[in-house]
Amino acid sequence: MSVQIYILSKLMENNSYPYKLKKQLSEPIPLDELSGLTESKLYYHFETLAKKGLIEAIEIIKEEHRPDKQVFAITDKGREELPKLIYKLFEKADDITEMLIALANIKYVDRNKVAEILEKKLNTITNRWNTVSRFEGQIKIDENNEKLVKFMVGYFSTKIEHKIYWLEELIKRIKQEEI
Template identity: 35%
Template sequence: MSLSLFILGSLANENSSPYQLKKALLDVIPITISEGKFYYNFEALQKKGFIEPVETIQIVNRPNKTLYGITQEGRQFLEQEIYNSFKKVSKIEDLYISIYLLKFIDPAKAAFFLEETIKKEKKQWDEYKRAKDKEEFKERMESLDEKQQRAVQFISEHAFSQSEHNIYWMEKLLTFLKGFEE
């Protein structure tokens, strides 16, 4: 969905062609994207009525260039989806485009949603940690051979490390959101 958000957010700023939007995306945000995926998202937004052609520019000896703009429905969808991204985040990378588009929403409202998400994330990982200490988990571990136990240990260590890292960055983002309009 973040690719669609970028397209909508860019068109909320100014009318543009698909080619210009794709180039702008790659210039601004460090991601890799296939041309097919980009154009698929662009066409899907047009089919849903969120964007529409607004002007065709004719250039001598070149194909016509169509500029697109965002519709009112597209603006409403953009705002709602940015808020939704702060409600559903599990990795900070998933929010790059939403952070880039903060000017289209109320950062305080996004902060509220992110705060709730952080609480849920912390609760979930605390439950995993407690489950790991229970007798049932220890019995399951004992039923595994030594290599499987080491593998589970490695996977668990990585998962907990990633969760701590993600929570750390979500908390930094929360501080950023709260100070965004200062």
């Protein structure tokens, strides 16, 4: 879904072709390599979006001694679908790193709706954590498992507190239009 959001958002700005978008993604930081996005995967997503009617080929650029470049444009249907995909990504993401492409394209959606989605996610996480933390006092601790239990409680509490903190911070920054 992230790759399709990336393609659609780039085509909202300008018509383009797959190789050019891959090159943009690799400069100055090789995000394509870091994310494992190969050229074949990118072309696959272009084909998928075209089959769905979200993008369309509008031109073929022919250059001597070079492969033809098929230039794509976003369709009206693609413009309608982009915000839906962005909202869906916010809803499905388990942590902020999975939201990065949606955050980078927040200009295409209603910030208040994004904040509502994230607040719902925050409430779910907080409620689940409150339920789990009540069980801490019920764990039987003896000499054999004391160190393991302390380690696990420390690990999970730090991890969830970190997640809650940054989700609250993200919501605040979205509402203040800092992101």
